[in-house]
Amino acid sequence: MTNNYWPWWVGGGLLAIVAIAFPLLNGAPLGVSGALARLLHWRSEKPTGNPPTNQRLENLLFLVGILVGGAIAGWVGGQPLGSGAKLSTEFYRLFGSGVRAVLALFAGGILVGFGTRWSGGCTSGHGLSGCGRLQPPSLIATAVFFGVAIAVSFVLERVLS
């Protein structure tokens, strides 16, 4: 896939529109990790205590929208569904392929799922929405996950490459 990604100001502007449109339309802050938790615990009435988006169909459609939006973007960007899409080259360089890649992704995924829920937000909930509302816990959490991710990336380059 060629790197024909958007310039920063286009994407930054649209992300801000999503961050404000979601609460204006739903009365609840934007947040993907919370929506995933509500999907997983769809049987319980109030799994994470965020009533306005607790409607199951709407919660599911938000997540389906992200998935389909990604699919459309892949198609527009010259990587349509079924074209044998792979993860990017740098990932395979660092972690290898096959079982090793699956294990790294699964273990890392556990950290992402557990960490975002324990922290109460992810890149959208804390990073965009929380920071956009200048909420101190979100500003702290965003600084921490960015800081740790930067440090870990430098360590990965030293140790694995």
Place this chain on the structure above:
Amino acid sequence: MKPISWLRTLVPGLLLGFTVARLGFADFNELHRMLLFRDLRLLLAFATAVTLTIILFRIFQRKLKLAPVALHKGTIPGAALFGLGWAVTGVCPGVALIQLGQGIWLSLATLSGIFVGIAFHTRFQKTLGTAAGGC
């Protein structure tokens, strides 16, 4: 203003998925280069998004009555664990869905891990303590 209820979440979801993917946030190479400060494009995009969101929340603050985000004992260690997982997988929760939408089947491994992590947190929520608000 009351649009058809399911469009209220579907449309922001579509726009979020499309934008994050077209920015390159769902591409491990791009994210890894950002985290190593080799390419500042994504950092600039994120900073722009946050700055504009601050301004937009100022404009619409009368219409919005959102509960404040509470600081609790998981805020910092949880974010640290997320940062570690983010750097390894290149995936934040939304990106796992985007990659699946792009037909990257390996993202099923990441997504399964995410659901296991969420379930683990729910199981031990009382001990761990977490904000009631869900984002």
